[in-house]
Amino acid sequence: MMSMKGWLTRLSTGVGLALTTIAAQAYTETSGGYNMPVGVTEVSREVHGLHMAVFWVCVVIGIIVFGLMTYSIIKHRRSNNPKPADFHESTTVEIIWTVIPFVVLISLAVPAAGTLIKMEDTRNADMSIKVTGYQWKWHYDYLGEDVGFFSTLAEDSNQARQLGSGVDVTQVPNYLVEVDNPLVIPVGKKVRFLVTSNDVIHAWWVPEFAVKKDAIPGYVNEIWTKVEQPGVYRGVCAELCGRDHGFMPIVVKAVPEAEFTAWLEAKKNGTEVAAAETVVTDAAVDAAPTEVAAPAEAAVEVAAAEAEAAPAEMSKDELVAKGEGVFKANCAACHQANGQGLPPSFPSLVGSAVVGGPAAAQIAQVLNGKNLMPPFKQLSDTDIAAVITYTRNSWGNDSGVVQPDAVAAAR
Amino acid sequence: MAHAHDAHAHHDDHHHGPDKGIMRWIKTTNHKDLGTLYLFFAFTMFFIGGLMSLVIRAELFHPGLQFVQPEFFNQMTTMHALVMIFGGVMPGFVGLANWMVPMMIGCSDLALPRVNNWGFWILPFAFAMLIGTLFMDGGAPAGGWTMYPPLVLQTGNAFPFLIFAVHLMGISSITGAINVVVTILNMRAPGMTLLKMPLFVWTWLITAYLLIAVMPVLAGAVTMLLTDKYFGTSFFTAAGGGDPVMFQHIFWFFGHPEVYIMILPAFGIVSTIIPTFARKSLFGYDSMVYASASIAFLSFIVWAHHMFTVGMPLAGELFFMFATMLIAVPTGVKVFNWVATMWKGSMTFETPMLFSIAFVFLFTIGGFSGLMLAMTPVDFQYHDTYFVVAHFHYVLVPGAVFSIIAAVYYWIPKWTGRMYNEFWGKVHFWLSAVFINLTFFPQHFAGLAGMQRRVPDYAVQFTDFNVISTIGAFGFFVAQFIFIFNMLSSCFGWFGRKQGLPDRVWEGAHGLEWTVASPAPYHTFEDPPQFSDSEGTAIHDEAVAKA
């Protein structure tokens, strides 16, 4: 009996120590390490607390169960214990090891329920932002403010991530977690997000806020956050949404309220304040409040479809020139810049029957998508006309011009 | 009882030897033949699914795209899962049931032998169809094995082939399951009451029940996908009054019991092997049975824990959290029982035992992470990250797959009459155990640190975890070749392996299967055996004593 105890203690201390060290290390690390980030909201801290609590419960149970097993494996091997005992069936024991886990579970479930209830309470928000998922970008709408824009993967990441790009991605700043237009929100305010989607299901996730919600076409989900520290917070789309699911990151810039108001005003007037230009830091916590710099080069792209009224006639050259840009931005991901596509998944547009055929069919396909090809309704009539004209007059194709009003008629 | 067969009108079917050549396998109604076919099929699928996982792991070795286009990557993820689950684990378990259930309960064959043949032969065709989609316009399905609309509706020509392949697999599973249930309920040797059945039989009974209950639901769900795409129905579009999330509910109503379909037979295997090598009967037979039944019951009311982030009403989220956490209780009963069975036993560590012990350790780790996932608010952080990937690979690979491997080591001497090579078995075990942890343990960290699943590329801070994981995956895959050769050598007598094992290959083993010759003759128990008390006592003392 003595030796059994000795073994047990030694073993469980050993295993326990090892696990404790790992766990303790995990605990101190934050984002970018190997544990869940503590985050920058009250909710995210609670969630992290629950995570650590259930983790420790598992560690303790693990030490007990694995400790006993290891002990038994060592002590009760045949060379050491040639005669097996013959005991079995004990209702008492069975009841004990049913009830104890049950109690442990209750003690975990109760606080979890509390946090959950808090997370689901989206009432009394200070402002609302509509978040719409597209294949593969996000659109943000500041409700009641007439400000809205797309947010897509930053261009340098986008180039580096192409197969065979030859770029060393470790040299790209914030590879895959940088966008052209980050979402800007004020700190200290309860911001409500209305999450929905334009095509397939996406999920909007920012780990530092402990916020993740699916964006479901035809439905709107509500979530909220109240960020305490200014900084840049990065997230990703967390629901498989097709080819470029891995390439639609989220960047949220939390700024002091005054700065936010200024940014919003500028945005409305079509000028840009540097707040929108993401500060290139990874850690959220130490990001200093941003200094205001000169306006960025690019003017804001308000969702084109909403803003623009279709102009009447455009020349073929105009359309082709404009279309090239639209194609590079929207279509080249699949059909490639040279139009060759990536058969068999993505057909070549060179000599394609659809491109060479009646315009109406192509307009319909671009507007509504087909199978793997997403719909492009969100583009303006002009853009669609331009891109179609471009495909019809490039790479040796020659099948005429499509005007914006034809697209408008087809909507 | 045995005297009766004199009066019986003999028809030569009974002593019909197998046909020769390929026709033997095509026409066979023999449970052992079909078991062998199932196992070889599963083996092939594990290999194909394993190759696909290597494509995944190779691409993820470093950030940036090196080998495949994102679209192809998604196809690999989707196909890997479908092939492993429906082609590997499930047929693997059905193969074991085919071989062992009749021999364990003392009957000559499954209840419906021709249906059994049908259920098997559907599978190679269904998978040829499914894997063939890789070569179609638009490529294979790439919407994840969960097939969520609207994404899955973007699949190209492969789409109807996916749906019909799932239908065919469903037919196969349902017929197989009906067969097992009927066999167990109707064909037990005289004297074998339900509570004297070996645990593997019990867990399979419950598994088969789950299969019959949920495979039709999956069939319904994919049928709705089909009509939504081709016949203008609106099940999953809001504009017509449907809901994409409705698919997820129906799918997971199938999907969650499905994961227990993949683990309950494993519980049965481990509950058979541990007592054998501990030379001590199972600590709590009844509680093992009740725990399995509770798990099966609970599995029907927890499905939405896969969908915590879809925006369910609060009450739903709370209910599914509580119900899910409850499953830890009966599963805990099982784990504790295994430990108590080992306690004060007289253990030896042959390869099947090693794999079983690793099962208990590593499955429990997977169960712990499952429990963490069950906590709704925290799952918001875990969901769709590599933490989930780590969770389910722990329960599936060192869980379900290890149990299949253990079972094959344990029974192959009975099947072939030739012992496997113990040395290489142990080498295989240690390599597998080390590499599998190398593969999947770092994925917990990657997930917690923020790496989402189903992506071909990732931010650079996750590189280290992925490097280790990829090395582990390749190591694990290569290690399986040891297993393959070891098993084939027993099958075909390579390396001069001789037959001539005793009936009871393992001294501590109990059950009717150990009362027939090794290798088991083509037909066993054409006349029902008397279920001897001593075999029964070893499996379940009390029940026999009471009876």
Next chain:
Amino acid sequence: MGSAAAQNSQRYFVPAPSVWPFTLTVGLVALVVGVAGYLENDHIGPVPIWAGAIISIYIIFRWFQGIARESEGGQYSAQVDRTYRWGMSWFIFSEVMFFAAFFGALFYARGLVMPWLSGEGTKVATHLTLWPGFEGTWPSNGPANVGGDFETVPAFDVPLLNTLILLTSGVTITMAHHALKEGKRGLCILWMWATVALGATFLYFQAEEYIHAYHELNLTLESGIYGSTFFMLTGFHGMHVTLGTLMLLVITLRLMAGHFKPDSHFGFEGVAWYWHFVDVVWIGLFIVVYWL
């Protein structure tokens, strides 16, 4: 129980190797591959569909014929009889679960989707932002009025008639069963024909109803969620009635060929169970699809 041989035998019945299952698989696979090809751009052509269907039907026929022969040949013990009973019960259970998926979809759509899209409960924003003005009342084809306005089939009209027909057929088949057990074969056959006729009448009315729905009510498979659930549920049910009627027909013909004995006729009973199952599903349909 059973014939003398069957009764005495404690031996298990083990059928000989058989090519039926494999051939059936080939037929089925050809069929689904053909249909799949048809759905996607028709690039395979109709041959596999027809070939597959013919092979499958032929094999199913042969297979059941074989079973009938084995059974009539006295090869089945009481145990085999129980096997078929259990097998049939579990098969019907799997069918129930298949229907459950579609009933589930109906309840979900009616009970959850409609309120959500109309802004009740937790989904206020959905209503306000995406579907303003939509008031989801059942029947519904969704906020986008998919498929255009439609009318529903009134419950207390043809559907009620069909309910009565099926319920009656449940009675007639029971009468047939009693007659068989009492050894009144002629009477049994008569009741069976009545049952078959009722099944066929049901199908006739259902076809009429579909034509009416498509042409006059503008109620189609494409009428949003109502059309989807309505046609999928009643359609799958109709397919089962068709199958059931065919099976009844086969049993009737077998009775006329002198098959089955007063004390051993599981073929008959299995089909009767199936018919009752179809019946019960219909009552469910009548209540939740047509009536409520």
